[in-house]
Amino acid sequence: MAFPGGRRALAIVVSLVILMAAGVTWALWPSDPVVKDRDLVIPVMDGPSDDQRVDLDATFYPPASGGRAPAVLLAHGFGGSKESVREQAGRLAGQGYAVLTWSARGFGRSTGQIALNSPDYEVKDVRGLIDWLARRPEVRLDAPGDPRVGIAGGSYGGAIALMTAAYDSRVDAIVPQITWYDLADALFPDASGKGPVNGVFKKMWAGIFFTSAADRLAPGGGSGAGGLAGLAGAAAQPPGGSGGREAGQGARQGAGQAGPATPGPDQVRCGRFLPQICEMYQKVAETGRATQDAVDLLRRSSPVSVPGRIKVPTLLLQGQHDSLFPLSHADANARAIAATGAPVEVAWFNGGHDGGDGEADWLSGRTTGWFDRYLKGTGSPTGDGGSAAFTVTRDGGRDPGTRRPVLLHATGDRYPGLTGGERTTVALDGPQQPIANPAGGSPASISAVPGLGGLLGGTGGGSIALDMPGQAAVFESAPLAKPTQVTGSPTITIRVYGTGEATLFAKLYDVSGGALPVLPSSLVAPLRVTASEAGTPVTVTLPAIDRRFDAGHRMRLVVSTTDLGYATPAAPAVYRVALDTPALELPGDAALRTPATGPAWWTWALPLVAIVAAAVLLLTGRARRGTHAGDAPDAESAGVPLVISGLGKRYRNGEKAVDDLSFRVEKGQVLGLLGPNGAGKTTTMRMLMGLIHPDEGEIRIFGHRVRPGAPVLSRLGSFVEGPGFLPHLSGRANLELYWQATGRPPQDAHMEEALEIAGLGVALERAVRTYSQGMRQRLAIAQAMLGLPDLLVLDEPTNGLDPPQIAEMRRVLRAYAERGRTVIVSSHLLAEVEQTCSHVVVMHRGRLVSAGPVGDLLGTAAAVNGGGPRLEDVFLDLIGESR
């Protein structure tokens, strides 16, 4: 009997699982890759006199929309190859662009040597690619030989976008990401503003940058260099991880083509760099100082060398976590391009060469939006990915479900630059402090460690900044009275006392009470200053950041002598550092607005819908039941304990358990309900108790129709299909709690009389689980008799009782009926019924076979073999079995 319920529960669970599985499938179902790309080799001529042939390994993605479409050139990052941008290319092609990706000279399968985006080499290569695009039937032309084309790319690829735009007027829009304005300044920064020749060598990044393409290891062993190279590539082309692998592959492929199995001395020294560039790097890396030649060479590859020549709409996406090409480079690019009158937008996203989220989807959306607007001329300014002159990705706390950081995009109509829309001043305090440069420059303070952020997959929020004692001067503000949002480069003027040339690193920490100080984006401002005994004043431009300093936090300026990422002098020295003015100038941009993030609409809608749905579920459930007519009590049969008329119940399989059953029980009768197993006795009794719903007909007890929970059932005492007790409670507790559950007054229970019938003695105080079958049976009959109900219904009451108890039970039942009450006893034992009952109802296969006083029934039967009629004979007659 346990099956139907269990099966239904199972069905619920199964259907829920199926639903969830369907949801997963739907979400994971891959969208059709409609873009069919084509690999090809495009030969181009470059070199100062256009006489060097380079075979560029390229892939062309025709526009999914067909016809002539604007073209996009997708450039890869340093150490990567055309494979690094495959995913993005496919996406753009799907959005109706003819996309061309290529491995830059010196990378991947392309031939040639790396010239760092030189106008003589890489730029000419890309011009050759644009020529090629102009001949494609898939590409829309602005004029013969002039395709409608945009260039996008990150890092090294971003720079080629800028440089090509400067040298080729056919370029119509560019989206350079995390790239440089002045490569010399990026590698030799100086926060005092004296230029790269005075700059501090960014040795770790420079080393990674140059060795990543050097590929100096033997083929097959190149994964080390490739992996390192991937750092630049990975950050440039989020999602990371795959970038590094691809870069490694690219490097290996390149090596396999470029040289013999055993690399020669030049190869291990310079890899695939142009010798001229290799020489320059070796020289400056050895000395740690930039020469004018080196600066000139690096600037040839930088937008700084082409002022006023980039005149196309430009979307600059720069990473906030980028110690290689910090935000200041995007700022310089933005100002230079905006000066020509071309539209420029700037976004500082959560990413960059030091890691961070990467925001691949958002960047992709903005890029597409930009090209839609300036290549297709369709995208609305507020279209996909949003559009604003200035966008800053900010921390939106943590997603409560995933515990992962949430990013918000604050936007402004105007790009204010690093000096900010408005400035506030916070006073710092601190005495003049001596700081030492350790001999050999070690141990060094730690800020951003190149590659580490990417490796940790960090959010960029966590910093591992560390200052060595004795090497850092500290100046701190009072706790901030109100939160201060810094957007841009703070500035401060310090004085450096001592002698000789000092290499210093300034950084601004966010210090809260209990936590470790946070160095925003792990950025430092290196500077080189000549110290004097009178104190050399120097105005330091701190790294550009976007950070909210909370109320109660302090700002802490630290000036240290070392940093792990930079070349510092080996000679020991001691300087003194003091504040020239205590005023720390903080730029801000109050115009930046974060979109409101109120609770999602469903937060309120869902519960309301649920309540409505619940009400519908409950009310419809009720309505169907309420349609029954004839619930009013029947006055005529009010004195009759039980009237059953036309009762029918089907099993689930349609077979009738009870079929058109009608009979009537009068007061004072002891009625025997007789029938073989499966005759429908128990089903009838369950309907009598309101446990199951009849399919047809009705049952009336004292004139009241029986329904589940009908109050008239309180006049019914029942024992059907075995006892039901709480096994952990004693017999007495069970009866008492049962009576309390009826909610009726305790004195009505007649508890002692009932317990007497049970006859359990001391066992009454034991837990029911220790009872024998007969004891439970007697306790259950006692429970049925609690409150002396007017109608007592007992199902096989003598099962499990011993003969004396059976005799006693007969006596009890007869006595019970004599008091004007009515007893119905079901049994398949004929002798039992014969001896106990005054009346009998015989059922067979759900139907009534006979009803009437036991005597009448016996009278209809002829005497057999001289003896009196036996009920057994009558019964077998009735149900049609032969004797």
Place this chain on the structure above:
Amino acid sequence: MSPNRPATDLTGDVPADGRAAPVAQDGPDTRGGDAGGRAPGYAPGRTLPLRVEFVRQLRRRRTMGMFGVLLALPWVLVVAFQFGPAGQGQSSLRLSDLATAGGLNFAAFALSVSANFLLVVAVALFCGDTVASEANWSSLRYLLAAPVPRDRLLRQKLVVALTYSAAAVTVLPLMALLAGTLAFGWNDITVPGTGEVIPAADVLPKFAVVIGYALVSQLVVASVAFLLSVGTDSPLGAVGGAVGLVIVSTILQAVEALGSLREFLPTFWNTAWLDALAPEPDYSGMVKGVAVSVTYSVILVALAFRRFRRRDVVS
């Protein structure tokens, strides 16, 4: 038949909430025969009082066992932390490493480690067992024939099961607070991740919010278990089904490809209470969690009532 009598007074369909009961109960007994079709003193609204149901459930071994585990767990954790290698020197900012920072930190830790499974099992047990075990014991049919109206039986059982569940969810962090305070002192709370320190007095009301949220977030488990309990007479099936659903939901939650669909998974927001302990509490996640939880449980409980009303009790 007496058509002039108000039918509502005579119908056996007294609503489960008992509101209609006083009408039937106090009205003069104008009908002939005995006590208006009901035994003297019987009123549907008085059946199965909460006190009785509490007692019926309280003396069960699984009730006592579950509370025993919940009350002992904090002490076991305290002992475990005492045995751990002392003074590792590195001050990590994970919740588990901060557990010994003070009573409040310890309580937050205890709640976080138990909310995902132990409390789920406890709640599923109290709510999934309640009807199914009665069916299993066959005592359900005698309660229904007493008669306790079906809606009322469910309501009373739900209230008691939820109360036990609430007690389970409450008692664990409170005991952890006590154990942690005795073992590690009454210190200000150190926020995981950032390491910021919030005064204990400020965080105490938030702690109440946390416990309240933990309660609400377990509502889904409770109502799933209850729905299954109504449909089966195998108590372990109901409990296991509810726990299984939580496990499936937790697994799906890890599938990032589902994107924002996951927000509607019943377990997605279960850890949102951590936001309340942040220096700047963000309640948006908790609000969403409450919305999802309430949505599921309202519908599931309504389904349970609907099923039970129509069900043929054959166990």
